[in-house]
Amino acid sequence: SSYQAFVTLATNDNYAKGAMVLGRSLRNHHTTRKLVVLVGPQVSDPCQSVLKKLYDEVRLVDVLDSGDTAHLAMMKRPDLGVTFTKLHCWTLTHYSKCVFMDADTLVVSNIDELFEREELSAAPDPGWPDCFNSGVFVFCPSMATYDRLLQYSTEHGSFDGGDQGVLNGFFSSWSTADISKHLPFIYNLSSIAIYTYLPAFKQYGANAKVIHFLGQTKPWSHTFDPKTRQVRGEGAQDVAASHSSFLLDWWTLYSAEVVPMLQGHYGDQPF
Amino acid sequence: SSYQAFVTLATNDNYAKGAMVLGRSLRNHHTTRKLVVLVGPQVSDPCQSVLKKLYDEVRLVDVLDSGDTAHLAMMKRPDLGVTFTKLHCWTLTHYSKCVFMDADTLVVSNIDELFEREELSAAPDPGWPDCFNSGVFVFCPSMATYDRLLQYSTEHGSFDGGDQGVLNGFFSSWSTADISKHLPFIYNLSSIAIYTYLPAFKQYGANAKVIHFLGQTKPWSHTFDPKTRQVRGEGAQDVAASHSSFLLDWWTLYSAEVVPMLQGHYGDQPF
């Protein structure tokens, strides 16, 4: 299991904050696996320093670097910028198996059992449940798969403009082939599902293992008052709804365990 | 296959209209299976007469009738009234296999291939996709199963107050046991999914086989002007959205093929 890792991605300082909280939450729940974060060149030095404390490996990925094989693909499909960066996780061939997690996810329980699953395992997407959500997935790094993925996305593009469309197009038998590749929804519980089917959330939500803050508004889009423990946001209704307890969990972890690390690097500068 | 049937349920005249459209749409797509509708005692005589023309079998179910085994269960769980009525479909033991369809569904293509599936096959629910949606499901009538279902619902109730909660509790291995029991989402395409993940709908929606108008607002909650071919509703935004083309399909079928049958029975009375 030393050849297994959790992998995330942050191309800017906002998503880097998400990656910090995610990394911290994985450590807090005592994962025995390595932690890897792919960072884009826009992530600031102080953020990279904090990430280095939380992650075993901080790997710079730059698809605009013409030495990269994704560069050519990127020139043909400039719309798929971050997507090509995410696909880079397949190049981590010094690991035999990995779990990719979006930087806007939060682990609320140990999830090392995910490494028993095979490529490509993922949870269904609420909304169009024959698609898997690409915020959490089990995969096996391989340059051959990476090359085929780049070729696929260059040729077919992405039906939703992002990595989820590409990955569902490529791993197109997910919905029909093998039930063991369907991760339980509690491994990728989108906050969106709480509103759409509240009774199911009340029935099954207590078993949540990973919360995914998918959609426009991210935890870091809000502000937080540590004294009153109040999260405030622009979309007041959004926040008011019942997933605010998970949002509070995110902010509690961020302010208690991540902010002090950032302060150590930024000093008195705002961040 | 003469022992196989599509089954729906209507406890009042509004849902009866839905059942008429559903029955018509199954016939229009040349099903070779029998059509059965369970009706409650509140369905008016003219509606029952129209249903008799469209369905091979119109069966009265009345869970308030103390001769019924559901009566006792019902006395203990009055909150589950319509749910117990829906469970009655398991008593149709003169068929070996059936497909239940909500009265708010519309068939847009022949779906007889569903009879190749086993009990309990259903499509995932958008919203909480580890639950199946109980608007379309394959089942095998059996008094033993019926009794166990009544007992289960009396003891455990329904986590969502309806049949979907009961059936997901009872057939609880659906999400983990057998991929062949996962019907493709296009066999139960909830209009809701169109908004939540429009790119997926654009990619896969053309293959839709069954549309499900789930939620508060039903096709019959709207009004329709056959001359301008405009659907109007209270929730103007709801209607404006992209599923209005399916809503138009429903109304086109209703006004062209069902209304004339109703007029034959109601004469000049409003209905």
Ligand SMILES: O=c1ccn([C@@H]2O[C@H](COP(=O)(O)OP(=O)(O)O)[C@@H](O)[C@H]2O)c(=O)[nH]1
């Ligand atoms: O500008 C961006 C956008 C996305 N991401 C990464 O790609 C993932 C997927 O994007 P996002 O979570 O915003 O999509 P959603 O889950 O809301 O569909 C993020 O979690 C990050 O890991 C990133 O690093 N920079």
Ligand SMILES: O=c1ccn([C@@H]2O[C@H](COP(=O)(O)OP(=O)(O)O)[C@@H](O)[C@H]2O)c(=O)[nH]1
């Ligand atoms: O008053 C009612 C409510 C429901 N139903 C039947 O039960 C199904 C499930 O209810 P509904 O479709 O309203 O639930 P939804 O799909 O919106 O969750 C309906 O399609 C009908 O077949 C009925 O006959 N009378």
Ligand SMILES: [Mn+2]
């Ligand atoms: Mn995400």
Ligand SMILES: [Mn+2]
């Ligand atoms: Mn329905």
